Amino acid sequence: MLDVPRWPLASLANAAMTDGTAAGQDGAALLQAWARVLTFGGGYNTNVVLMGTILLGISAGAVGSFAMLKGRALVADAISHASLVGVALAFLLHAALGQEERSMPLLMLGAALSGACAVASIEWIARNTRLSPETAVATISSASFGAGIVALSATRRVSGADRAGLDELIFGSTASMTSADAALMAVLATTALGATLALYKVLTAVAFNERFARSRGLPVQLLDAVLAALVGAVAMAGLQAVGMLLVAALLVAPAATARLWTTRVAPMVVVAAAAGAGAAWVGASISAVTPSAPAGPLIILSAAATFLVSLLVAPERGVLSGWLRHRRLAAAARRAAAEAASGATSPAPSSTAPISTGPSSTAPISTVAPHTGPGRT
Amino acid sequence: MILRSREALAPLALRSLSVGYRGVPALWDVSWEAREGALTAIVGPNGAGKSTLLNAAIGALRPLAGETFFWGQSFADARSRVAYVPQRESVDWDFPVTALEVVEMGAARRFDWLLPAWARRGEAHRRHRMEAHSCLDELGLGAFADRPIGQLSGGQQQRVFLARALAQQADLLLLDEPFAGVDAETEDALFQRLRRLCSEGTTVVAVHHDLDTARSRFDDALLLAGSVVATGPAREALSEDNVRRAFAPTSPAAHQLA
Numbered sequence: 286m287l288d289v290p291r292w293p294l295a296s297l298a299n300a301a302m303t304d305g306t307a308a309g310q311d312g313a314a315l316l317q318a319w320a321r322v323l324t325f326g327g328g329y330n331t332n333v334v335l336m337g338t339i340l341l342g343i344s345a346g347a348v349g350s351f352a353m354l355k356g357r358a359l360v361a362d363a364i365s366h367a368s369l370v371g372v373a374l375a376f377l378l379h380a381a382l383g384q385e386e387r388s389m390p391l392l393m394l395g396a397a398l399s400g401a402c403a404v405a406s407i408e409w410i411a412r413n414t415r416l417s418p419e420t421a422v423a424t425i426s427s428a429s430f431g432a433g434i435v436a437l438s439a440t441r442r443v444s445g446a447d448r449a450g451l452d453e454l455i456f457g458s459t460a461s462m463t464s465a466d467a468a469l470m471a472v473l474a475t476t477a478l479g480a481t482l483a484l485y486k487v488l489t490a491v492a493f494n495e496r497f498a499r500s501r502g503l504p505v506q507l508l509d510a511v512l513a514a515l516v517g518a519v520a521m522a523g524l525q526a527v528g529m530l531l532v533a534a535l536l537v538a539p540a541a542t543a544r545l546w547t548t549r550v551a552p553m554v555v556v557a558a559a560a561g562a563g564a565a566w567v568g569a570s571i572s573a574v575t576p577s578a579p580a581g582p583l584i585i586l587s588a589a590a591t592f593l594v595s596l597l598v599a600p601e602r603g604v605l606s607g608w609l610r611h612r613r614l615a616a617a618a619r620r621a622a623a624e625a626a627s628g629a630t631s632p633a634p635s636s637t638a639p640i641s642t643g644p645s646s647t648a649p650i651s652t653v654a655p656h657t658g659p660g661r662t
Numbered sequence: 663m664i665l666r667s668r669e670a671l672a673p674l675a676l677r678s679l680s681v682g683y684r685g686v687p688a689l690w691d692v693s694w695e696a697r698e699g700a701l702t703a704i705v706g707p708n709g710a711g712k713s714t715l716l717n718a719a720i721g722a723l724r725p726l727a728g729e730t731f732f733w734g735q736s737f738a739d740a741r742s743r744v745a746y747v748p749q750r751e752s753v754d755w756d757f758p759v760t761a762l763e764v765v766e767m768g769a770a771r772r773f774d775w776l777l778p779a780w781a782r783r784g785e786a787h788r789r790h791r792m793e794a795h796s797c798l799d800e801l802g803l804g805a806f807a808d809r810p811i812g813q814l815s816g817g818q819q820q821r822v823f824l825a826r827a828l829a830q831q832a833d834l835l836l837l838d839e840p841f842a843g844v845d846a847e848t849e850d851a852l853f854q855r856l857r858r859l860c861s862e863g864t865t866v867v868a869v870h871h872d873l874d875t876a877r878s879r880f881d882d883a884l885l886l887a888g889s890v891v892a893t894g895p896a897r898e899a900l901s902e903d904n905v906r907r908a909f910a911p912t913s914p915a916a917h918q919l920a
Binding site: 497 | 684720722738741744745747748753754757758759760763764810826
């Protein structure tokens with residue numbers, strides 16, 4: 286199902302720069318190296334990082350599915366943008382305490398705190414003002430990213446900032462990951478995955494019909510917070526491998542892909558997890574053999590390619606199948622019109638007619654007064 | 663707390679309930695009781711606070727003042743005996759669930775929520791599934807059980823919601839516009855089903871838009887226009903005179919809300 290690129294990107298770049306023969310040999314060598322990494326033959330550290338990233342992809346697919354179903358896919362984006370402030374501030378704090386080595390757990394904690402602040406602000410705006418949730422997300426997301434850039438520029442005055450590779454955290458890089466970093470990522474991702482599967486049913490109920498879920502006594506607000514925390518956990522886990530800006534796409538793209546192929550929640554979560562895993566597997570392994578290409582963008586590009594192909598060829602909801610259905614129906618309608626013109630009658634084609642009748646008209650209001658309120662209360 | 667005996671009995675009793683949005687009153691000083699075993703319509707112009715009343719009753723909206731009792735208890739204590747059906751438009755019908763799965767959400771009891779579907783085995787699981795199936799069958803949706811809800815017509819979606827409420831086996835049904843977007847035949851079938859529930863002792867309170875059917879099909883009516891305009895047997899409460907008062911722009915209720 287995954288769309289695997291035939292050549293690693295870097296080999297194409299090489300081919301453009303050197304003569305044909307050398308590029309051919311280079312390309313063949315790279316392909317071999319890539320195949321070795323893909324099949325987990327790339328050495329201990331590479332394997333640990335690759336497996337950790339795949340776990341991250343599985344977890345992002347599952348958690349992202351529920352975020353999307355809840356209509357909160359953009360919250361992932363806000364969390365990832367907001368985490369930059371926290372990372373930069375955590376680094377400054379660390380440096381002020383006289384430490385020079387970067388500490389991933391501390392950076393993650395900073396990212397988590399600022400991400401939580403962003404989510405809390407968005408929820409508050411959405412609940413207490415008339416602004417739409419998208420407006421709240423867009424405002425908070427860009428404002429906190431601005432704050433993050435300012436904080437980041439402050440870190441450049443501190444020695445050691447380059448070594449800490451803060452820039453790498455924005456776009457993601459597996460090259461600098463130690464196996465301890467990968468283990469931390471794997472633990473976070475697995476925890477988020479486990480919690481999501483355990484809460485599968487309640488999360489579905491709340492996402493489908495919040496009022497009903499509340500009337501049955503489910504703690505709707507707590508579950509909203511839990512879902513945001515799960516999204517945050519995946520974002521923190523992906524901070525290093527995928528990068529804080531791109532991790533949002535890893536949460537959304539596999540879920541959107543899965544929705545195109547499935548009509549029920551459980552299969553959707555499984556397909557999303559598989560799509561996330563596949564993207565992580567392909568992207569991280571390409572990056573392992575071409576160190577100049579960062580893992581984050583490669584992972585996201587793989588996920589986006591899968592989405593694009595699905596968008597075209599998915600059976601029910603795909604663009605192609607919709608176009609074909611429309612053409613068949615139009616042809617049948619033209620035939621009916623032609624037959625009607627020649628005197629014969631033909632019934633509507635039941636096989637090609639859409640099953641759904643769409644939203645039917647609402648009942649008329651049989652009243653006398655011209656009350657035109659903005660909506661029912 | 664000492665309760666008057668009638669409040670202790672009524673399936674739904676509102677006492678001086680007021681609700682507002684951002685400083686604008688939506689419902690003002692409403693005191694009312696639903697009669698046990700009756701089919702009651704809540705009628706009123708747009709913005710009269712009909713849906714607000716139901717949402718405040720089940721605690722989805724916090725009232726400015728006043729209280730709601732279910733058989734003399736709070737909603738939290740009476741929850742298992744009350745089924746609430748929201749407006750059809752309040753839900754994303756493209757959500758990836760089947761009709762059967764929606765109805766199973768109604769059949770789920772307290773602890774079932776913690777067990778994912780694939781983890782449930784045995785007697786309880788089979789019973790829920792059968793309950794859900796029979797609720798769908800009752801409303802003529804048996805053949806649509808495994809259909810994604812997005813592929814159902816508006817009337818079928820409304821019936822799925824009612825089937826979910828039936829699966830809750832509640833003593834009080836609160837329905838928000840259950841007949842919106844429903845064809846005449848389906849409306850007839852729904853009324854018959856609700857009538858049978860009432861004859862079995864269930865109390866049904868439905869927000870309703872059509873005055874004619876409100877008079878002819880319902881036992882009682884609550885005529886709202888921000889505050890209570892009239893209550894009682896449907897034909898009397900919805901008299902021409904009362905209706906004119908409720909729907910007039912200068913009704914006392916509208917005046918108070920201005």
